[in-house]
Amino acid sequence: MVSSGIPSLDELLGGGYPERSAVLVTGPAGIGKEALGYHFIHSGLLKGEFCLYVTRLSLRDVLHDQRAFGIASTEKTPMWIARGGGQVELDMGSLPKLAGTIKELVERNKGRKVRIVTDILSSVLMLNPAEAVYRFADELVVALKEYDAVMLASLEDGMHPPSTQAAMLQLFDGVVEFSFQKTGLRLLSMVRVLKMRGAAPRQEYYTFSLADSGMHLRRAEERLQPGKTTPVEEPVQLSGGGPAPAPLFASQEARGVFDYLLRSFLTDYRSDRLSIEQSGWRTRVAISESTGIGMESFYGKGGKDGPVLRELISTGLVESRLFYGQRGRGGEVTKVRVSYEKELVKRLLERASRGEGEQS
């Protein structure tokens, strides 16, 4: 395990972040998720590890924030890729080039323990197509596993569509979520570990405070644990296994259907050798019969979609289309499949496909 630099968080994580992992920190602007990165880098510097900080801010702004968070400056400094003042100037215009620069710097320090912190994900998501950012993040996450490296990336909550947010969560080995909660006359800053590779999912919230002595976590009172939130920790189970997937759907039914649609796509494309355009389409009745999930989950009142189908489509990972001339005497029928063109779906299919290959 790699220490987070925050003793109470290490305790919560069972020693720290997993080796060779990428962890995503999400939360609203201003809540202090940067503190996790600052403490992580500070701790690495004290141990003499190679630390790389990739920031959309200027070096001056980051140092100002660090002081405000009570982090003492050390003689050793990290390698900076920053908008101004760093050893390398940040260029978010070309993500492959940026990924190449990061990998090159890590390669130069091969053999050492490496810590990387970045706060650029939200910015690059605003400046580039989401698919390009998924590719960038996934490429980094996969490439860094070849080194003794741990990466901590932060993502602003509320700035991106829920489907984008869900897709980003899926790519990382661990997710730490920050949020504000109002209770009576108090406004609390909360944190929870949504998932962490190799650890059992935990949903409990912790309040945290930032002080000169560091960041302190405290288990939130039971009554502050939001009861209305459906646990979302149970992952989509793909036949291919792979790294522990992230929470993507709120309901068990949606997870089951998504898994079924992925398998259906693979069956059509690989076993039945249909074209990509033809693969994976299933009627709602067929999905209901195959998954054992009631029809009311797919058919809503007044001709609308049912709740499970709505949830799936709202993520952007599943699509529906009308097929004409395929029902009875030439009527239309609605069919559903995974959105193959989505980068995340492609990757899930690849993993599932690899798994099937290994099993066979």
Next chain:
Amino acid sequence: MMIASFDVLNIAAVAAVALILGYTAFWAARVRGALAVPAYRKQAMGIVLIASVLDLTLIGLTVSAYVVYGNAQGAIGNGAFGLFFVLLLTIFYWVDSSVMAARRSDPLSRDTLHWSKLRILLWIAIIPASAIVIPVDILTAGVASTGSPPSWTAPFLILGIFGPPVSGAVMLPLAARRAGDPAFRLHLRWFGLFALGFLAGNFLMNLQPDPVVALFSGYVASLAEAYCLYRSVLSLTPLESPRVAVAS
């Protein structure tokens, strides 16, 4: 009897507005405490100051009016002048901190209209303007006077009065367009409504020939503007993340 009823209603209206403003200042302080990043903390501090100064102005004017003059209208003239300038200073503080916070949310961290330099010039100009006008106003007009400050203070007066709102009206829409933070935009929207309520209240008060009707029109607008300021504070800390919202 008419006057007594009017006074009761007047005090009740003032108390209601003062309570909302006080609650707003309290929550703004809470929000400031919960935020960790200095840029956002300063923005919340701006609302603490605006709500507090408005509250103190309202309570101070009402109390002094009844204690010194025995009626509601006595001190609402020159006495409010000094406090009005303090309010403008706090508004400029909020404008400044909001533009800086917006820059932090901008993916390209753009320095809108060179604000990092322009703000220093504006502070250098606005603070002395207020520092000159307020004491001169108090010294020359005194508590009982309803006259105007001397003519030589006019340039300072113009700078002090128009500097904060004009800089805010120019800078904030630009900064909001560049910032990618919906919470920031929502905050600005509510603050804009607060500013509109403030202007509408003054407009209604000046429009009505009947002082009683004018005063109450002003209080209705004040209630609305106090509520908008409260909502602008709450919008600084989104309480539900989208992912949780999807799950609930």
